[in-house]
Amino acid sequence: MFVKVVVVFLVMVGAALAFPHAPVQQPYYEQQPLMPYEFGFGVQDKYSGQNFGQRERSDGRAVxxxxxxxxxxxxxxxxxxxxDKYQGFVAxxxxxxxxxxxYH
Incomplete structure (x- = not known):
């Protein structure tokens, strides 16, 4: 009985080593090509005094x-x-x- 268990175990290990393993997949966001974009917005509310805005663009490699x-x-x-992915965020x-x- 012990010999059968050892033989089955060795066959399973041999089969596992004989077949290539699936490659490790990259995260989803690294698989997709980045697309260029551009957007902007602005808010100016005289009642509350709020005044702010943003503009941003990307060529697919850097923002x-x-x-x-x-x-x-x-x-x-x-x-x-x-x-960008080389220098990170620089502000x-x-x-x-x-x-x-x-109040003065």
């Missing part, structure tokens, strides 16, 4: 864009950015205007 927002202290913050943040307390 380039910027967004800006009016801050409560009176300045405007602008972020220009670029992202340049700048401010325009003079900061002041809203």
């Amino acid at each position: 380039v864009g910027s967004y800006s927002v009016d801050l409560p202290d009176g300045r405007r913050q602008t972020v220009n950015y670029k992202a 340049d943040v700048s401010y325009t205007g003079q900061a002041h307390h809203p």
Whole structure:
């Protein structure tokens, strides 16, 4: 009986080694080619004082864009950015205007 179990085990191991294994699949997002796109939006609400927007475009390899927002202290913050799979996300943040307390 023991010999039969050993023989069956060796046959199964031999069969497993004889047939190639399925390749490891890449994640779904890496399988699909990236498509170029471009979009933008802006919001300016005089009642609430909200003023912000964004623009972004991609050629399928890298994403380039910027967004800006009016801050409560009176300045405007602008972020220009670029992202790709080699350098990652790189941002340049700048401010325009003079900061002041809203109640003075």
